[in-house]
Amino acid sequence: MTTPVSTTTSSPPAPDRGAAGPTPRMSWGAPAAFLAFIATFGAAIFTSIPTLAIGDDTNTAKATGSVIGSILQNAAFVGVPLLIVGMLVGGLRRRDVGLLMPPRAWRIPLFVVAALVLYLLISAGLGALLNADGQEDSLPEDLGAKGSLVAGIAVGLAVTVCAPIGEEFLMRGILYPGLRDSIARFAPAWVAVALGALIDGILFGALHIGGSKAIFLPILATFGIILCLLYQVTGSLYANILLHCTNNTIAIAVALDWSVLGGLALWAGAVSILGLIALIAKRVEDRLPPPRARPGLGLGVPPPA
Template identity: 35%
Template structure:
């Protein structure tokens, strides 16, 4: 005899919680083991070191110094680091199953909510950074990005550094940290994943930014996880990251008329690179290619 279920019986809970807006449920809690988050970070930087040594070895016969590399070597090394982080995320994700864009948050985002989070998050970051530097007595600390990459003088070198800082870094770091690292840890709880991701994000900048900036950057990394959680998409975080890096780059170089150019062309370049990446990604769904309203 067939048993008819009770009318008030509750269905089994879904495998993934409902996501905000139109983002797929898999965009927040992918099936990646938590241990792969730090493992992928280690692998990414190990690969970066190896590729950096290869670049230095190839450039050495042409007179490039290892201790004071020319802008071309520094820029190529920075691009290699970003590429290695993306490759590490994809490699460790593939160990479980062929990765899909939505698992990294490459999916539509609720537009109005995303704008509010980006604007609010950036303003909160600026206020906290100002107060933090004031409290620790480092309000006058300077950070010249172009100087660190050896591109202070030379238009072509400055353009290349600007591209790396405002386009490559936001794309690669968001894809790795908020796309993979946070996603792999998310099943252990939001705050654990967000705080651990923010801490890792701050620590990895210790060699490229003044030590006084590490705490604000760790907070930014945590806030970007919050935005990822609330929108179900990586796009708002990439936008905020791009804005922050663009403003920091323009400020460090004391630019004026260049500011609107950077703020227009950097996001445009990111959109193009994401579009190209999705074109090359096998079976990328259409919902990854445009934001929702």
């Protein structure tokens, strides 16, 4: 049976870069990823200026400064990599950094739960090995979250909404794929995934120097590795953001001695805000012109099979 050929001339529809489909993901490689990583740290230094200006003489001031600082810092974690990588290899879309829902999206919650259980088991073992049992992270108190219920909710939302977006975009949306794709040029795919995840995890732990006690850094590095593997399995940064949000919710709720119901309320609120942000991002991208790639810079490499 033959298919009739239309004689009508028309332009083919533009591919949807924001949905799972045949359009290949743009690749940028390790040099661009590291440059974005370093530039982001440089820009993040300036995001602490409003926090310093507000001061920490009262719990209200401390919490206000922490929330504003978190918003600005994680905005830099998204904006600076977009600018740097965009200038080097062309404009990025949500698809390029994994902000898409895979064909079998119903599996994402299953992978997230499995990754969370795995992390909790490994972190418990590492905690016992490092004699971290009984150690409390002073970060919630440092952020002013213990000043009042309002302060706790405000800081809690900053930790469960802003941090997952910014840190996952920079570390797993930009850095990990760049590392993996470059390593895949001279090593098998599984080596590229493992080594890329290891480097990313170590840098993720180092990202928290100054904010968390040194004894917790190996545990945070392990969390970073697991997040890389989760991204590799699902292909969706939404899974990472959900896991990061869930983990931070548990941490902040335990640190503030909230009830299970209080923790669930914080988690539900954070997930709702994250969903709204994702919807807004999609609507904004739909109005943007198609990105233009910039070949010939030697920074993009093909992703591993």
